[in-house]
Amino acid sequence: MPSGGTGAGEDTGPLAGTTTHVRTCPLCEATCGLELAVAHDGNGGGEVVRVRGDRHDVFSAGYLCAKGSAIGRLHADPDRLRQPLIRRGTPDDPQFEAVSWDDAFAEVERLLTAAIDTHGRTATAVYLGNPNVHNPGAALYTRPLVRALGTPNIFSASTVDQMPRHVSSGLMFGHPDAIAVPDLDRTDYLLMLGANPLESNGSLCTAPDFGGRLEAISARGGRVVVVDPRRTRTAELADEHLFIRPGTDAVFLAGLIRELFATDRVDLAHLDQHVAGLDELESHVAAFTPEHVESVTGIAADTMRRIAVELADAPTAVVYGRIGTNTVAFGTVASWATDVLGVLTGNLDAPGGAMFPLAAHNLPGNGTPGRGFTMGRRRSRVRNHPEVRGEFPVATLAEEITTPGDGQIRALVTVAGNPVLSTPDSDRLASALATLECMVSVDPYLNETTRFAHVVLPPPSALERCHYDLAFTGLSVRNVANFSPALFEPTGPGEHEILARLALIAAGQGAGADPSTIDELVLGTLLGRASAPGAPTAGRDPAELAAMITGTTPVERALDVMVRTGAYGDWFGEVPGGLSLQHLLDHPHGVDLGALQPRIPEVLRTPSGKVELAPDAIVADLARLASLEGPTDGDEALMLIGRRHVRSNNSWMHNVEILVKGRERCTLLMHPDDASQRGLGDGDRAVVRSRVGEVTARVEVTDTVMPGVVSLPHGWGHDDPHTSLAVAAARPGVNANVLTDAEALDPLSGTSVLNGIPVTVGATNG
Numbered sequence: 159m160p161s162g163g164t165g166a167g168e169d170t171g172p173l174a175g176t177t178t179h180v181r182t183c184p185l186c187e188a189t190c191g192l193e194l195a196v197a198h199d200g201n202g203g204g205e206v207v208r209v210r211g212d213r214h215d216v217f218s219a220g221y222l223c224a225k226g227s228a229i230g231r232l233h234a235d236p237d238r239l240r241q242p243l244i245r246r247g248t249p250d251d252p253q254f255e256a257v258s259w260d261d262a263f264a265e266v267e268r269l270l271t272a273a274i275d276t277h278g279r280t281a282t283a284v285y286l287g288n289p290n291v292h293n294p295g296a297a298l299y300t301r302p303l304v305r306a307l308g309t310p311n312i313f314s315a316s317t318v319d320q321m322p323r324h325v326s327s328g329l330m331f332g333h334p335d336a337i338a339v340p341d342l343d344r345t346d347y348l349l350m351l352g353a354n355p356l357e358s359n360g361s362l363c364t365a366p367d368f369g370g371r372l373e374a375i376s377a378r379g380g381r382v383v384v385v386d387p388r389r390t391r392t393a394e395l396a397d398e399h400l401f402i403r404p405g406t407d408a409v410f411l412a413g414l415i416r417e418l419f420a421t422d423r424v425d426l427a428h429l430d431q432h433v434a435g436l437d438e439l440e441s442h443v444a445a446f447t448p449e450h451v452e453s454v455t456g457i458a459a460d461t462m463r464r465i466a467v468e469l470a471d472a473p474t475a476v477v478y479g480r481i482g483t484n485t486v487a488f489g490t491v492a493s494w495a496t497d498v499l500g501v502l503t504g505n506l507d508a509p510g511g512a513m514f515p516l517a518a519h520n521l522p523g524n525g526t527p528g529r530g531f532t533m534g535r536r537r538s539r540v541r542n543h544p545e546v547r548g549e550f551p552v553a554t555l556a557e558e559i560t561t562p563g564d565g566q567i568r569a570l571v572t573v574a575g576n577p578v579l580s581t582p583d584s585d586r587l588a589s590a591l592a593t594l595e596c597m598v599s600v601d602p603y604l605n606e607t608t609r610f611a612h613v614v615l616p617p618p619s620a621l622e623r624c625h626y627d628l629a630f631t632g633l634s635v636r637n638v639a640n641f642s643p644a645l646f647e648p649t650g651p652g653e654h655e656i657l658a659r660l661a662l663i664a665a666g667q668g669a670g671a672d673p674s675t676i677d678e679l680v681l682g683t684l685l686g687r688a689s690a691p692g693a694p695t696a697g698r699d700p701a702e703l704a705a706m707i708t709g710t711t712p713v714e715r716a717l718d719v720m721v722r723t724g725a726y727g728d729w730f731g732e733v734p735g736g737l738s739l740q741h742l743l744d745h746p747h748g749v750d751l752g753a754l755q756p757r758i759p760e761v762l763r764t765p766s767g768k769v770e771l772a773p774d775a776i777v778a779d780l781a782r783l784a785s786l787e788g789p790t791d792g793d794e795a796l797m798l799i800g801r802r803h804v805r806s807n808n809s810w811m812h813n814v815e816i817l818v819k820g821r822e823r824c825t826l827l828m829h830p831d832d833a834s835q836r837g838l839g840d841g842d843r844a845v846v847r848s849r850v851g852e853v854t855a856r857v858e859v860t861d862t863v864m865p866g867v868v869s870l871p872h873g874w875g876h877d878d879p880h881t882s883l884a885v886a887a888a889r890p891g892v893n894a895n896v897l898t899d900a901e902a903l904d905p906l907s908g909t910s911v912l913n914g915i916p917v918t919v920g921a922t923n924g
Contacts, residue, residue: 173207180212180746181642183226184292184620186807187630188359189638190226190366191215191747194645202647206230206621216748217638218366223359224805224817229620231814233646237882238602239616240649249592249610252880259650263659263669266613269596270663273569276595280565282664283311285555287575288319288808291629295713296617298628299657300573302676306664310536310545311567313552318581319481320362321907322489324547328531329773330497332763334547335632338497338512339363340476341754342371342635345510346380347472349465351407351492352482352913353384356391357802361480364627364634369395371635381472383465385410385457386482387799388827388869389862401864404797405914406455407479408488408783410462411495413451416443417466418502425470427504432758435772439498442777445784454788456864470503474510482799486913488783490906494776501769506758513754514761517631518639518727518737519720521687528763533775533906539565543908551908553582553900559590569596571660574617578606579809579875582898582910583850600656603810604882606875615656618648626717626742637751639726641717641742643710654713677712684719693723694732706730708739726751775906789866795916796832798846799863800872800894809873812886824891825858827869828919833859837921846870848917851896868919870894872912 172178176195183190191212198204209230211222232238242262247253257265273281284304290296304312316324324334340348342365353361355368365371372382372395384393385400385407393399402410418424419440426433448459469475477499483492497506505511516522534544540557543550550558555577559567570591578588591597591610599611608614617623625642651659658676663669681704688695688703695703709715718739722728728736742749764770805817812818826844838844840859845852846868855870863869875893876886895912902911 176207179645180215181645182625182627182640183229184625185225185229185811186359187361187364187633188218188223188366188368189364189627189630189634189640190218190221190223191640192222192226192229194230196645204646206233212747214747216750217636217640221367221370225807225811228814228817231816232811233619233621235813237813237884238619239604239614242616243604243614245612252609254604254614260669262613262615263663266598266660267663267669269612270569270598271666273596277566277568279308280310281568282307282309283313283555283558283567283570284309285552285570285572285575285577286314287573287577288315289574289810293574293623293653294626294628294717295623295652295654296574296657298680298713298716299654299661299676302679303571303657303661303664306661307571311558312549313555314549315552315575315580316547316549317551317553317907317909318485318912319909320484321546321909322484322493322904323362325490325533325907326493326497326776329775330494330770331761332528332530332765334531336514336761336763337362337633338500338506338514339633339635340478341510341513342368342375344753345375345474345476347468347475348372348375348380348382349385349469349475349477350382350392350396351385351402351411351477351479352484353478353480354386354390354392354802356395357804359804362633363478363480364630372396381468387797387864387867388801400457400461403454403456403788404799404867405486405488405911406786407483407486408492408495409446409451409454409786410457411477411479411492411499412443412446412780412783413448413462414466414469415439415495415498415502416446417448417463418470418499419443421466423466423470424502425504426501428508428756429501429504429506429758429769432762432768433501434766434768434770439771442772442780454786456788469499474508475503475505476500476510476512482913485909485911487902487904487911488779488786489904489909491776491779491783498771501771506769507756509753514757515632515634515637515754516725516757517634517637518751519628519717519724520632521723522725522757523760523763525760527765527767530763530765539563543903546908549908551903551910552577553903553908553910555581556583556587556590556900559593568594570594571598571600572607572611573600573657575601576605576607576809579873579893579895582895582912583900584875584893584895585851586900598660600653600660603813605809606878606881609878609880616650617653617656618650621645622648623652624711624714624717636753638748639721639737639742639751640748641739643743652711652713654711680712680716681707681719684716684723688719688723688730694729695723698730703730714739779906794918796866796868796919798848798894798897798915798917799867799869799913801827801869803871806871806873812873812876812889813883815885818885818889822856822889824855824871824874824889826855826919827858827860827863829863829865829867830859830861831865832868832919833857836919838919843922844919845922846897846917846919848897848899848915850899853892853894853896854922855892868917
């Protein structure tokens with residue numbers, strides 16, 4: 159594993175007048191260790207004076223990116239809300255007033271109760287944003303809120319991000335969270351599609367210093383191949399980069415599957431007794447010949463044949479596809495194909511291939527067949543979209559608000575999200591939010607979404623709460639565990655308390671109800687597995703176990719139970735030397751639980767108890783994929799794709815000067831040939847139009863995008879005068895999601911098509 163990293167610096171020792179603290183960075187999926195020099199004020203607060211990478215962290219070993227170095231500035235941001243706000247004005251002229259917490263919850267009770275009494279619980283909805291998975295309190299306490307609301311209308315950032323990965327994993331392995339990740343530190347061959355981890359720091363693949371790990375593959379004689387419509391920083395680091403037309407990754411991957419069969423290179427190895435559907439799979443991919451793949455993707459037939467041989471012949475190999483392959487019309491099929499290639503080359507669940515992490519708070523399976531994965535248990539009211547993992551596509555939220563009829567959404571709770579910038583057809587959603595009778599937002603900023611809220615409830619900053627990664631340790635390239643206590647005293651209630659009080663209001667118990675009842679509910683649910691048959695603590699008195707729980711807050715106590723009853727836990731003394739919250743506190747740099755280990759068949763939950771290579775839903779969509787064609791002569795449309803920057807995390811890190819300063823980043827990347835054909839030059843302003851909207855952006859001419867492709871970054875558009883984001887407003891950029899089409903979805907997962915959007919580009923009139 160790489161031992162260095164950006165920002166580690168010289169060990170110059172502690173700064174005078176400061177105290178050194180270490181904690182895990184919560185700002186992206188990499189989970190890097192931070193070392194913070196803090197000048198405490200003696201009243202529970204203080205100032206972060208210096209941030210460095212924690213060189214003793216068992217996982218990141220000192221690596222640090224620009225976002226992590228700015229965590230103190232995020233905490234100190236003067237625009238970050240410290241008090242609740244109530245909107246006194248109209249959506250067109252909002253006048254927000256800072257109020258007490260009791261007054262804020264009383265207003266929530268007044269508005270939410272009236273909406274439920276008038277329209278019923280089916281007229282309520284919840285939107286959960288990306289930051290929730292970085293916060294254990296939010297992750298644990300949103301479920302009681304959703305249950306208390308009793309609403310079928312659940313939306314999240316998953317359907318503009320990773321939902322195809324959940325669906326394909328559910329169909330193949332029986333559980334949507336059984337996601338195989340690249341074993342980067344042991345692989346000999348990495349084929350990467352639609353991912354740019356040198357900017358994103360990795361996604362659904364938790365790996366500090368992702369770039370260093372890629373360099374290590376090449377250094378040990380391995381090979382990294384990147385397939386992307388843009389020559390990204392990651393592509394420049396790779397051994398080979400292949401341009402591919404946006405949205406056609408699934409065709410390329412299906413062609414590789416076919417080629418393995420055609421050249422007799424299928425070798426299941428250790429998976430031979432654990433696979434179902436192999437015989438029929440070959441016929442389902444027969445249409446994806448090398449020549450057909452070339453006509454659709456632009457990748458030469460001979461190149462595709464070579465890549466198939468390299469995958470099959472490498473000592474170990476893994477295929478990794480991420481957001482560029484997920485947020486397209488065939489996202490689920492592309493996700494499925496990456497795992498199928500692992501199976502067919504004997505690299506799934508094997509060192510150096512794609513493997514299943516086992517987080518400290520999770521339990522291994524028992525090796526018996528399960529119920530499998532089910533979708534479509536209910537359908538959306540307007541467009542009849544099936545639910546997936548209990549959610550409807552967020553692209554349907556606007557229409558569910560504006561379309562009259564029984565079940566029309568009249569009350570919405572958003573938690574840590576900014577869907578006006580991050581979801582399709584943004585202008586339509588903004589207009590829809592303005593019509594709600596009740597909107598409550600749990601968010602630290604008055605942003606493009608929360609400016610429509612009737613009540614804004616600000617949670618503590620990331621440094622005012624404890625941190626443990628419930629999501630990302632389950633997606634890590636190495637099994638590790640870290641816990642960080644709060645660094646500062648929160649200035650208001652914790653996120654768990656805010657959500658608990660909202661849940662009690664939704665349940666009809668009122669704004670004054672005691673939130674500890676929700677704490678007890680959460681803790682009791684978690685303690686249930688301690689008394690499950692076969693558990694080391696089965697038969698012990700639950701009251702005795704409850705008395706042994708440690709932690710100073712309800713969230714810490716919940717985490718103690720999860721870790722103690724997890725795969726490596728001490729089970730309240732039944733397993734000597736096992737993990738507990740106290741053990742993690744005693745090891746502030748983390749606990750290394752070892753390299754990933756094979757988990758098949760234990761991880762499988764399919765009814766057959768096998769890896770299902772040809773699920774019916776996938777097979778049906780392969781026929782649709784086979785009808786996809788390449789561009790036609792005379793087609794003037796360009797294909798729009800998104801992009802990320804290492805200093806950005808979606809929309810919510812644009813209000814820190816150090817992260818947005820420098821050259822303009824919200825530009826339209828355009829190939830020289832395409833710019834010349836349209837009379838555009840570098841620095842010109844151009845109008846970009848799609849079926850649903852248009853924006854004007856500055857052109858950046860570059861050969862890093864392939865001909866026929868243009869790129870705008872995600873998360874910009876901070877020009878709403880009713881927000882309180884002074885730094886972001888000074889560099890507003892444009893909102894690319896004005897151009898995305900709410901009608902365009904991957905049908906299997908309900909995920910929006912954010913890449914490969916047909917657009918026209920022309921000079922402005924002015």
